[in-house]
Amino acid sequence: MQTTMHKENRAAHRLKMLRRAFPHLVLWVGIAIIVFPIYFIFSASSHTSAEILAAPMPLNIGPHLIENYRQALFEGTKNMGTPVLTMMKNSLIMALGISVGKIVVSLLAAFAIVFFKFPLRNFCFWSIFITLMLPVEVRIMPTYKVISDLGMLNTYAGLILPMIVSATAVFLFRQFFMSIPREIAEASQIDGATPMEFFREILVPMTRTPVAAMFVIQFIYGWNQYLWPLLITTKPEFYTLLIGINRMMSGADVQIEWQIAMATTLLAMLPPVLVVLVMQKQFIAGMTETEK
């Protein structure tokens, strides 16, 4: 009698333990799905080309880590020869140009649309609104032609400007501006401030949080652009990191310097990942508020 009760107790206890452990188990499996593929490329970036080609490659962290990253950063692969530092500079200019440019242009446009009354306001609003609908991917060829007509192939302006088009930031800022009590604007006028002084001294400081959120999202968006730079950068000194990775990976399997390509891939992930980790709160707020 007592033993059966004991047994039942134990079974119940075990069930409870299992139920408690279950979410942890699932989440660890999820993390493993994310992390393992990345571990493989990290491991590859620490071995020699010969070790990787002699499949299966060793799965430990090899002794060539520093040597490979040094080559990647300062020299690049032999068949391409553009060092990661150059490409990282290009990616950074593109990502910052897109994120900062979009924020500045959108703040100004949203300020005009919300705080001013002018005849073409609705027209402006709808012309901006319609850009929400069409991703770059569907209008690449004609946009390419425009850029080439303007002589902007292989320039930073050509990399950046077409990516500033989309209206997401204008909408986020418009939404935010509309929630600001108008008495503040009126009071600033009565105090003798010009509209631009109001914008600079009062409105922009109030908009810090949405600006930070927008920055995270647009920085990642800019950093991860692929199709556009693929089209308009033909000179190695303008390659972004992602284009560089693609160039390193083209050619026969034996000729690819896998260890350098994988080191470059990891380095290409680093900056946007850091931005997300450091600004996680703003990032989540930005995602769930702008995109809905």
Place this chain on the structure above:
Amino acid sequence: MTKQYEFKAPVLPYLLVLPQMVIVFIFFFWPAAQAIMQSFYLQDPFGGKMIFVGFQNYSKLLADPDYWMSFRVSVMFAVCITAIAMIISLFLAIQANKRIKFASFYKTMLIWPYAVSTLVAGVIWLFMFNPNVGVIAYVLKHTFKVNWQYLLNFDQAFILLTLSASWKQLAYNFVFFLAGLQSVPATLLEAAEIDGAKPVTRFWRITFPLLSPTTFYLLVMNLVYGFFETFPIIHGITQGAPGKSTGILVYKVWRDGVINLDLGSSAAQSVILMIMVILLTIFQFRFIERKVTY
């Protein structure tokens, strides 16, 4: 209600919207108009002559079995990615939303991959599954005796592309599902628990219906991602191989325009894609509107 206060200035607002409007017109309306125009012309690739051909570029496309094959594979691809990425991330978000130890650690670990680019996701999976050097390819070949040659086998190529594209999308879905789950009122779930509803019942009867706006939004966004934004994965892993079988529509626009220099056809394909996006957007807006007026 008092009238909203507005600044009065004759020129200033125009100066303020000018940069945005210039960019929108030069890089959006002009190219879009050119695409529409170009789609009615034939142009020889070395500059020069344009011949008006009416709807010929379109009718040729619609009669082309290659185009329909590309269309079919794009739909299959988008649907598979959506299903896989949404189910897995919903499941993970439900677990991470429970009151457990290390919850914020788990969340961070599942959110950061949002920053990984689509191309990098493709390269990572390509490296694991490369028939000559890949670790997983090695296991498939030697342990499971699979003849792993994804560049020669459509099914294998499709599976590899789908897995890598879904992997990339997990974090995005996770962020939204988590936000959606957090907005489900705890009191409702507690009340149901007191009434004796089991966890599964609570999920399907309370959480899932309340989550439906998030789910619908993600459904659209995932389909759009699978359909339009997976170019880097195709370009990085298969380049459309075997043959042209994994060349989704966006990849075909690029190949026909940039590689084959068939500008008329590429423009016509762009226009068709634009129409699809516009329809999808209208569909989404109407659905959301209906939700709001409920």
